[in-house]
Amino acid sequence: MNNRKRTLIAIATSISLAVTCSQANAKPLLSNKTKTEITGATFFTGASVAGFIAGGPVGMVVGALTSVYFTEKSKKLDLVEDNLMETQAALATVENAAAHSYTVQEEKISQLEKATLAPLAFQVLFMTGDDELTQQDLQRMDALAQYLSDNQKLQVRLDGYADPRGTDEYNNVLSNERALNVVNALQERGVAAERIEHFAHGANKSVASQGDIEGYALERRVRIEVFANTDQQAVATSD
Template identity: 30%
Template sequence: MIDVGSCADGDGDGVCDSKDSCLDTPAGAAVLPNGCSLELATGALRLEGVFFETDSDMLKPESIVTLDAAVNVINTSEAKKIEIAGHTDSRASDEYNQVLSDKRAKAVYDYLTAKGVEPDRISAQGYGESQPVAENTTDEGMARNRRVELRVLDQ
């Protein structure tokens, strides 16, 4: 559990309410740094805090906190099959972005399995620039589109 110090933590999940994207997780539940668990996720659950070197599938060191939390969330989840979905912005060609997103999803898969997640429970899939969550016309929008998500495929 995360030490929340003196901040408000209404659901008791160890994440300050000001940083908690899922304010109704059960107390003591395994959650990501954003306060979300797989059981309460509707659709894709973004792995906030997972970053890669520019134009690379090399994970940045600051990703470790989120990825280690993801190991705990996945291992305590009852989900039978989870997809790691990689996404890019639209700066390069469709083909290049597809390959980069595949490599990034695989890098996260490799990290999670090396830390104890059963390989049969997770899969890696890149989607390139095909599923944007924001416009690719601003730096902010492109940053939002560069992401890794967890998707429960089978409960």
């Protein structure tokens, strides 16, 4: 080995050691990204010098390319990690949104179920001695039949009444006919017979004072009660 080459090797070695020592003594005040770039640059210098020592100019080029490769690879790993964190954050956001949406849907379903069991107010009133349903009553039967069609677990109880005028026999027949006419109206609208029960009470439940015409009017009626078939608990009553 000639003197020129020995001199170059000594200089290269000194430079490599100086760069390495300088990096080791530096204060950790840089960000991770900056550290990565400096580390790559240091590796570039060391690898270049080492390559130069090993193979002259060609070795230096190989060392430089190697340092660039590791620097770029480090950057790509950082990018992959950042993308992974962003993906995880987006996934967490989607999961939270889905959980919230599910909770909202459950609340809506619960509200609909409660609405299904909400009290109804159905009552049919009659003129004195009459058992026929008016046009307005038939419209109410339309609504009731639709409600029962939408809620197949519900059943209907009908109680017919009469005011105290007239004989007990007459009032018993009259209150029964009133209830039967409501039964027929519901069946004509598609409500199955086994879902309907009816009773006649005549004037036995009258609470109107004698001669109270307005009180009598409220007693000529069919009381409609809708209840759940599962537990026979009344859920809708009209008085």
